[in-house]
Amino acid sequence: MKKHYGEIIEYTLRKSGYNISDLARELGVNRRTLYNYFKSSTLKRNTVLQIGKLLRHDFSKEFPELFVTSEFETVPETQLTFNPQQVQNPDESLVYKTKYLNLLEKYNELLTGLLATA
Numbered sequence: 001m002k003k004h005y006g007e008i009i010e011y012t013l014r015k016s017g018y019n020i021s022d023l024a025r026e027l028g029v030n031r032r033t034l035y036n037y038f039k040s041s042t043l044k045r046n047t048v049l050q051i052g053k054l055l056r057h058d059f060s061k062e063f064p065e066l067f068v069t070s071e072f073e074t075v076p077e078t079q080l081t082f083n084p085q086q087v088q089n090p091d092e093s094l095v096y097k098t099k100y101l102n103l104l105e106k107y108n109e110l111l112t113g114l115l116a117t118a
Helices: 007-017 020-027 029-037 045-055 090-117
Strands: none
Touching: 007 029, 007 045, 020 029, 020 045
């Protein structure tokens, strides 16, 4: 039976108690991408390595064909801290929030119009 990389990683993540949003942020991807990883039967070696280092989990046990234990040596704490400036600056966040709210209002108007004509 072939290994399902995504399922193994998801199990390890949930077992560790690590927050999915935090992991996505530190990987520089969104949550949807992580969920896509979980559904994928194979993943790039580098992706598994990054996740393993962030979770502080040695995936050489699950994937001995890809890794050796020394690749998962403890990552210094300074590399694991989240820096909000790496994701986006606060001004940019406000712009996207405003756009999102405007879209929600337009969507609500469309739904209201459709319900009124039905």
